[in-house]
Amino acid sequence: MIKPTLRWGSLTPIGQVRRIIIHHPAAVRYSYLQIHNQHRNQGWSGAGYNYYLQKNHEFYELRGLNVGAHAANENSDSLGVCVEGNYDVENINESLFLRFVDEVRKLMRKHGLTANDVYRHSDVGNTSCPGGYFPWARFKRLIGQAEEVKSIVHEPKQEEVIYVKAGDFQWASGKERFEHILNRHGNSSEQEAYKNDELTVSDAFGVLAKGVLAEPSQTVPEAHKEAWDEYTERGVYNGKNPNHPITRAQHATVTKRIEDGM
Numbered sequence: 001m002i003k004p005t006l007r008w009g010s011l012t013p014i015g016q017v018r019r020i021i022i023h024h025p026a027a028v029r030y031s032y033l034q035i036h037n038q039h040r041n042q043g044w045s046g047a048g049y050n051y052y053l054q055k056n057h058e059f060y061e062l063r064g065l066n067v068g069a070h071a072a073n074e075n076s077d078s079l080g081v082c083v084e085g086n087y088d089v090e091n092i093n094e095s096l097f098l099r100f101v102d103e104v105r106k107l108m109r110k111h112g113l114t115a116n117d118v119y120r121h122s123d124v125g126n127t128s129c130p131g132g133y134f135p136w137a138r139f140k141r142l143i144g145q146a147e148e149v150k151s152i153v154h155e156p157k158q159e160e161v162i163y164v165k166a167g168d169f170q171w172a173s174g175k176e177r178f179e180h181i182l183n184r185h186g187n188s189s190e191q192e193a194y195k196n197d198e199l200t201v202s203d204a205f206g207v208l209a210k211g212v213l214a215e216p217s218q219t220v221p222e223a224h225k226e227a228w229d230e231y232t233e234r235g236v237y238n239g240k241n242p243n244h245p246i247t248r249a250q251h252a253t254v255t256k257r258i259e260d261g262m
């Protein structure tokens with residue numbers, strides 16, 4: 001979080017934070033400084049939002065824990081948290097959206113709030129803010145999940161790669177392989193959830209566990225490649241399924257082939 005040096009008029013600390021109210025500035029491009037200057041020019045003490053996430057992923061503390069000016073008659077016990085963009089006319093970028101989820105969740109935890117304490121500006125005022133394209137239902141579901149649980153992330157710069165993250169655990173692979181595993185080993189509700197972009201990370205790990213156990217990777221790890229190639233060439237192994245486990249009976253055959261000079 002960045003706390004920029006700004007000139008403020010008079011500010012009043014919030015007694016107790018009881019709610020978070022979500023906003024967009026209704027502008028596709030709008031920096032925290034533009035907001036601060038515009039709000040000052042209209043006679044306010046400065047930027048009305050308590051926190052602001054820009055599209056470049058910089059997260060700013062503006063009014064912080066002082067009473068904001070973001071939702072008429074609703075400011076004294078709430079934090080106004082705003083994400084750059086105009087979600088009446090554009091969709092929010094996936095990685096920006098997930099960053100916003102994370103920042104709001106941190107604020108919730110800091111102030112002992114639950115997802116029920118998080119509102120849209122339009123829930124408390126006569127406005128469309130944060131915009132009809134803001135994925136509110138998904139946002140509420142994600143902020144309500146335990147901190148370590150995240151949805152599947154489609155990294156925007158590498159759309160062919162799928163990441164599944166939970167706490168320190170991360171699994172990444174080609175989108176094609178994930179979809180192959182899902183189609184062969186996922187059940188119909190998991191497949192449906194994936195189509196609707198609603199597959200949770202625990203479901204995704206379940207699908208992966210079934211699929212990766214049933215179909216280990218066909219790539220030979222570098223450390224074993226020389227031996228694998230040689231023993232395959234000699235016929236000790238048949239060259240298939242390099243990462244499958246081996247049984248005692250198979251091991252006996254392999255040992256016998258080596259003893260027989262293969």
Ligand SMILES: [Zn+2]
Nearest residue numbers: 023024121129
């Ligand atoms: Zn608003």
